[in-house]
Amino acid sequence: MDLSEPFSESVKNTVKIFKKAYETLTEKKNASESDKKRWIKLINENLxxxxxxxxxxxxxxxxxxxxxxxxxxxxxxxxLLESFHVGRGTFSTPKRVVWEDTESTFVSRIHTGVIINLKHVDIHDFFLDAFNLFEHQIQNKLSVMSMLKVNGTFCGEFIKSSNGTDINDFKYFNTRNAIIDQSTNLQQWYKDNIVDKILNKLSEFQERLSGWSLLKIISLEINYK
Structure with a gap:
């Protein structure tokens, strides 16, 4: 019996549960430190x-x-939870974005890192900040590899109104593989192959009467091999 589809739905439902828990905890005036620790523990168990x-x-x-x-x-x-001060309703981390190495989706030579947004609300500022992490990681890889094939996936939380009810959903926008080698101008490559491509796709998506608008910036995934 193929359990892939039910498991995929289970993963999506798990994310929804933690999203709701995070929003409730950070908005709740009488939340406790033990509540926060309990949810972090549950996140670790699910990870x-x-x-x-x-x-x-x-x-x-x-x-x-x-x-x-x-x-x-x-x-x-x-x-976000680890940096959240329960009671004060503030976040302690000075970081706006963080890089996290993750397991690749594919069983192959492909490696994946994710730039996770913690504070940005403006997508241009996010991409600008994300570049510093991207540049550092790619330069490290180029010190041991002569050439890389790289693509990106932007994740955002979108919202639209349907029959008087707001609907939230995560949407993903991919870019194609492009070559990076020792002579590549990383800033120009990043603009041409990541930022411009994703911004164009976002613009097309929101303009074609989809009804969806970007609510939150979640992450930028970088795949390379």
């Missing part, structure tokens, strides 16, 4: 389950994608 699933070579590619996406979301909520 262990998700990582084990990613190592299972028998699950489908689509399920691996769903699990990988779940890992990114849970790690983001974990970062």
């Amino acid at each position: 262990i389950i998700f990582h084990k699933a990613l190592k299972n070579k028998y699950i489908s590619v689509n399920t691996r994608k769903a699990v990988h996406t779940g890992v990114v979301h849970l790690k983001r909520y974990k970062f």
Whole structure:
């Protein structure tokens, strides 16, 4: 029996639970430190389950994608909760973005890192800040590899109104592989192959009467081999 589809749905539902928990905890005036620690503990337990699933070579590619996406979301909520001061309603981390190495969706030579947004509300500022992490990681890889094939996936939380009710959903926008080598101007490459491509796709998506508008910036995934 193929359990891939039910497991994918389970991952999505798990993310929704932690999203709701995070929003409730950070908005709740009488939340306690023990509440925060309990949810962080639950996130860690689910991350262990998700990582084990990613190592299972028998699950489908689509399920691996769903699990990988779940890992990114849970790690983001974990970062945010760890820096949240219960009672004061403030965040202590000075970081606006963080880089997190993750298991690749594919069982291959592909490596994946995710730039997780913690504070940015403006997408241009996010991409600008994310470049510093991107540049550092790619330069490290180029010190041991002569050439890389790199692509990106932007994740955002979108909202639209339907019959008087707001609907939220995560949407993903991919770029194609492009070559980076020792002579590549990384800033120009990043603009041409990541920023411009994603901004164009976002603009097209929001303009074609989809009704969706970007609510929150979640992450930028970088795949390379």
